Amino acid sequence: MRRFLGLLVAVAISAAAALSVVRLVAPADGDSGVRRQLAFLRSELESGGADDAQQLFPEGYFFSYVLYGLTAVDLGRLDDARWALSRLESDAGRAPFAGDMPVQYGIFYRGWVNWLRGGILARQPAASRDPAQVQAFERDSADIAAGFDASPTPFLPSYPGQAWPVDSTVAVASLRLHDKLLSPAYDVTVIRWLANVQARLDPATQLIPHTANVDTGEPTSGAQGTSQSIINRFLPEIDPEFARQQYTRFRTWFLSAPLGVGPTVREYPAGTDGPSNVDSGPLVLGVSLSATVVTIGAAKLHGDDTLAAGLARFGEVAGLPFYTPGTKRYVFGAYPIGDAFLAWSKAAQPWVATPAIEPPSRALSRWWQLPLLTLFLAVGLAPWLLAAALRRRRRPA
Template sequence: MSRRILAVVVTLIALLAAGRLVTPADRTGVRGQLAFLRAELDDGAAEQAQGMFPEGYLFLYALYGLAQVERGQVAEARWALSRLETPAGREPFSASLTPAYGVFYQGWTNWLRGGVLSLRPDPALRRDFEASSAELAAAFDASPTPYLAAYPGQAWPVDSTVAIASLRLHDKLLPPRYAGTVARWLTGVRQRLDPATGLLPHTVDPVTGAPTSVARGTSQSIIQRFLVDIDPAFARAQYLRFRSLFVVQPLRLGPAVREYPVGTDGPADVDSGPLPLGVSLSATAVTLGAAAVAGDRQLAGALANYGELLGVPVSTPWSKRYAAGVLPIGDAFVAWSKTARPWVSAAQPPPSPVLTRWWRLPFLAALALAVLLAWLPLIRRRAGASAGAGIASAGAGGDEAGARRGQAGDEQAGAGPEQGDEPVGALGVAAGHGEEEAAGHEDRGGQHAE
């Protein structure tokens, strides 16, 4: 019975997994994710995230607010922005940097500020957006490198990419002012690409902007999300290059994103998380959004399906969380990625597909094999029992037939004398009749003589 229960459980899990793999991703689940995240934020999830990640507090509130912007929820997005503008939001960053608190803090905060402003006019918010945009533009214009520092002596190109995108958003929402700043930034970026990949590097020298490390999946997945809103043509070339070097199908079981380019390996860190088979789960989740804004609906859909399968989502009528909700910042990245769309540029045409239409088959075959292996012992046991029953039945039938043949032989042996006696009796009777008949003739003859 226990084997049967196990086989049934494996079958149900396989059917559920297959359904999640082939059914179009349900984007309505974002509402449940945000309900879960709001409850977690109220319980101190941002403070806990800060203890695990250098920018955990800011990321959790920023991503929650950005996803709420996508849903048109002004009040929730404005609430998240207000949390970033507190001392707790600025605490990890240095006020001595240019711009103040560094490009990471200013870039993400300004992007969210512009998003909230795009939903509803707000004079005070507009003044803040104009002031922070001007501060960012002045810092870029004065810098010899396109990459501003996020921390003293440290610069990541991804942070400056977000900040430049916020200037492009400014020029869409308000009278344009920063086209020259953006153009100079793009020129500087093209001159300082990672020579190994042709992509924006992961880290650079904060003084010269020269690459100090190879491009990596965790930063590229965010860079590709924002480049579309800066320069769509440059973004398309960068996205296709990124896709060819980082998007893989480990064990041929589905799309995932490597932390290091194909053919290169490196250590994991707090940003990438563990790297099974070289794959970064965080980069894979964020690439869902990058693919969506790039118009790559096939890859975005495949990553969403894969996330529904491997992310082990838990849903209730009121909320949804992945991996049992043990890491809310992961849910925040997923929610932000699922709601992705360009904010400045028009929707992008789809690139050539990177996956075949049969990419799910190996995983479905693996699920079918798991079901077969679960049921195989029961099938063998039943087949053995049936064979044993057949042999026993055949033996019993042989014994019965033998018994019937023996009984028939006995009956034939007993019936032999009776059949032998019957002719003798008949002859005797016939002879008796003959004698009686002869006697009768004699009597009649005597009577005639008389």
């Protein structure tokens, strides 16, 4: 019996190692896998998953629905996207964003909602667009632009007295989307915003900072991976040249492979460390799993196909995907908000920038998989080598 149990354990270990090898070298599933993720996420949302996410961080409810809606737009599932938008425009969707701010409900709420609404409109022929939604998109775009035009800083508050530049980046991208879909109106606003941003970069990295003074826009903290991954997802939609410069610096400062295992994305620039937070999640050797996931989408929009594929394949190994009939979830579905970010990243495609901007000159090395393949080979062979060594040791002289 002991021998039989030992054999089962050995087979299980080797099978897990072989499965990891397959997931590492095979292309990550595309839209079909994302659709299965959306099926899982829809069931979670209908069961109160957004309220559960709200207990984890202040924008948990909002991100659960907005990421579901944005991914649905990328897949052409507009009914699902409209359903998500209706939840965001409810009292529950707006609840965390009360307070007196230049743009009502803050630039975080207004920017992401405007981007989602614009994406829904972009997927429809002009003649079939809902006039009420077009009017709302026009109104919200005008409010956002007026907020930037009247502000001495390019970084409007997301909450009273608090400004995160990433949120303003999303909002400005929505103005670019407006000008692509409807009558161009905000080119001057966007050009002024870009100039003001470039005058307020993080001195250490020359990247857009993580937080900024709400009155002046001057950086109050340096660049961080969780915000940089989203910023670099949206900058190509705003200005391809500035986006290329920022993405090159982001890659230099944040892409890493600790202990030879990667690719991954750090939360803090290379050579520095700091505490984890609700956005980054626990940091392992300086790596933020959330920033690593979101960078898949940023890499796709920058034409960095080798990095996008590498990050996605690494995620198929580290994320422990679990399949049921019709659904797919990671880490056995324990953190649906993580599935939402991953689905949004894997489905990424440009909404304004056409074509995608020029890819970076330095591709991800084809040898990045070698350390992991060596590890999986060693793990897969270890039970059999150990058993052979024990048999040899027991053999009579």
